[in-house]
Amino acid sequence: MKELYEIGFVFRGFVMVNHIFKxxxxxxxxxxxxxxxxxxISAINTFSETAFQNSSLEYLESGNILFIFKLADIQSGxxxxxxxxxxxxxxDKSKKKSDKLVNKFFDRVNPVLQLFVxxxxxxxxxxxxxxxxFEEKVVxxxxxxxxx
Numbered sequence: 193m194k195e196l197y198e199i200g201f202v203f204r205g206f207v208m209v210n211h212i213f214k215x216x217x218x219x220x221x222x223x224x225x226x227x228x229x230x231x232x233i234s235a236i237n238t239f240s241e242t243a244f245q246n247s248s249l250e251y252l253e254s255g256n257i258l259f260i261f262k263l264a265d266i267q268s269g270x271x272x273x274x275x276x277x278x279x280x281x282x283x284d285k286s287k288k289k290s291d292k293l294v295n296k297f298f299d300r301v302n303p304v305l306q307l308f309v310x311x312x313x314x315x316x317x318x319x320x321x322x323x324x325x326f327e328e329k330v331v332x333x334x335x336x337x338x339x340x
Contacts, residue, residue, distance in 0.1 A: 205234035256286040
């Protein structure tokens with residue numbers, strides 16, 4: 193997906209895995225870290241579920257950037273209730289319609305999200321180093337898909 197700037201997985205406000213495919217244009221250093229981004233994504237999802245009665249947010253637009261969110265439920269090792277894991281993508285929408293890009297993103301990343309849930313269901317999410325290898329799987333999968 194050539195429009196993709198960044199992809200990542202957020203759980204409980206923390207970015208577990210992320211990969212930057214390319215820098216965003218005219219990006220200024222505002223001190224936005226992946227931890228701040230993870231907290232924002234988690235908070236906006238919680239707000240959306242609360243304010244709109246369990247409806248999740250699919251995307252936000254900011255200029256030519258789409259923030260796209262795909263949710264799944266996952267069971268952590270320290271909780272007996274499933275919780276949301278959020279796969280996010282930052283996508284360039286300058287030349288295409290938002291709805292088409294969102295659907296394209298969902299089609300491409302759904303298998304990766306399901307793989308993440310299968311691999312880490314029941315895991316202890318406080319051990320962040322266990323997620324490092326998954327970044328390679330995300331890159332390999334999305335690189336293969338974009339070359340086809």
